[in-house]
């Protein structure tokens with residue numbers, strides 16, 4: 001079978017198409033024939049060696065995929081041949097609070113990922129996907145959607161009428177817009193692009209802010225929320241945006257620390273955190289039980305993931321370059 005590996009060093013030039021022996025499932029494992037995958041920013045960092053420079057190579061990249069179960073190993077009863085399943089990001093995190101062990105084994109590094117025609121994973125590490133979604137659409141759920149779901153619903157406990165601010169219009173943020181809207185919240189979206197803000201409004205954004213021309217967007221968010229401040233911020237910028245997020249949020253509000261698009265380290269004035277009883281909570285994707293709950297909600301509301309573009313899986317390099325360009329709106333996917 002064909003697969004892609006990061007081979008002999010990091011960088012987009014080191015992505016290599018290789019022939020690997022057809023894998024077979026051992027006891028407790030399932031064999032998937034992959035049909036779709038989606039890209040996350042982490043995948044680009046992994047290929048470039050910026051996620052974990054010590055990651056042993058070769059590595060099959062990408063964490064998120066959908067495939068059909070074509071064989072099950074001894075003792076597997078959770079899924080059966082013919083099921084359409086998604087791969088879980090943290091293979092051992094089935095439910096409950098995180099532990100080092102639960103967070104350790106993630107697909108697309110350190111474990112081999114899904115950019116292969118056939119993939120073997122433990123049966124616990126897959127989950128059925130919503131019926132109304134195509135394979136490509138469902139492939140967007142394991143990391144981006146679950147991260148937004150965990151931040152808003154598990155950690156944030158978003159309630160109808162609350163205000164959520166999401167930064168940018170990438171994969172996590174567009175799911176956050178849709179999930180927060182589904183929960184009855186009103187959503188403020190920031191973006192570098194007026195066109196993307198227009199699209200966000202069409203998706204249900206309540207208010208929008210063009211952040212390059214509004215560097216004090218935290219203050220603008222407070223004004224838009226009627227002076228109170230927003231209840232939740234989906235922080236995907238990281239160090240470069242956190243100060244404005246702390247400004248945007250109401251006393252007692254919640255900032256979900258998710259991404260580092262604008263840097264992972266920097267100077268931040270923590271005074272607002274203590275003076276206003278803010279809650280900053282880190283998010284690492286989420287567990288399988290949360291994924292299952294999210295899929296019930298997505299199916300019940302017939303939520304359609306926002307797909308920017310679909311590339312053939314053999315065009316993975318072009319797809320990763322497109323992700324790196326930041327031109328996209330929502331998710332970039334691969335079809336096998």
Ligand SMILES: NC(=O)c1ccc[n+]([C@@H]2O[C@H](COP(=O)([O-])OP(=O)(O)OC[C@H]3O[C@@H](n4cnc5c(N)ncnc54)[C@H](OP(=O)(O)O)[C@@H]3O)[C@@H](O)[C@H]2O)c1
Nearest residue numbers: 041147168169170171172191192259260261262283284285
């Ligand atoms: N902790 C976790 O579990 C977890 C899970 C998934 C992702 N992440 C992280 O979250 C971040 C987003 O991931 P993603 O996959 O959604 O990325 P993505 O789809 O590549 O999103 C990129 C978009 O983010 C926006 N952006 C970039 N810099 C920004 C800034 N300074 N301020 C506001 N928005 C900015 C831009 O939107 P506009 O073009 O509209 O400006 C850009 O198009 C990444 O750092 C990723 O590693 C973390």
